[in-house]
Amino acid sequence: MKGPLFYSKILLFGEYGIIKDSRGLSIPYNFYKGALKIDDLDSDLKTKSNRELSSYVNHLESIHHKKDTPVKFDLESLKDDIGQGMYFDSSIPQGYGVGSSGALVATIYDKYALEKITILENLNQTKLQKLKKIFAEMEAFFHGKSSGLDPLNSYLSLPILIKSKNNIEPAGIPSQTKVGKGAVFLLDTGKVGQTAPMVNIFMENMKQEGFRKMLKDKFIKHTDASVDSFLKGDINALFSNVKSLSKIVLENFKPMIPKHFHSLWEKGIETNAYYLKLCGSGGGGYMLGFTEDIEKAKKTLKDYKVEVVYNF
Structure with missing residues (x-):
């Protein structure tokens, strides 16, 4: 058995802000992907993944048996497949902010959800919100709390525009240009990030009036x-706003940026060679970079691993 492929995602804009109703934009990133498999291979990764799926079944059972559940599963088939050694064969790095758990959730829903909403249907606002709710409950197992957006992006494999908490829609984004010098890139911090502690820091900061005001008047605005x-x-307006965002994050979200990247972050703002922002919750994993000249940025960041994800 080999299931269909589901891809990683990148939240270009909206990290933390979407918790408080900012806009957001999430795009699929097809470089990383995963699929459910049953085979005769023997590896530690396979054993670990199979064990995690066994634990995950308990969470899915609790959703399945809830009185007002939004989704039911073919639990018998799922348990049988796990018993046969099924695992999630994935190249998506965990703890890097590119949706490893989201892709797994999308895969499980696609194969084992009963009466599932398919990507071939007319996905109106009601269906999108129902999918988002289902995915939020399914992914809560991995993060404690989930918006459901990562699995939704992986499941639909479309860019998603978040207009507000209750208003999301597939989005058309400008076509990439191969000759353009501008780019969005991933910068590897070399350290795995943990979502829950970062979100906890954010929620603690939200108790302070000054932080809430900054979030509304500056962070969400930009x-x-x-x-x-x-x-x-509009590239000029984009880079002006991203530079402002980069400054705001450096000043107000320092715990989410690994310490040894603070000076690199500042260097980008001072030289205009690139602007860094958080990729997901931060704390490690990838950081997201925007540059008007990718070759110049790569030279400046020559000691770091840079992956281009979108060209302007």
């Missing part, structure tokens, strides 16, 4: 403007 300018293809 996040919303970045989304708009990206979708319109």
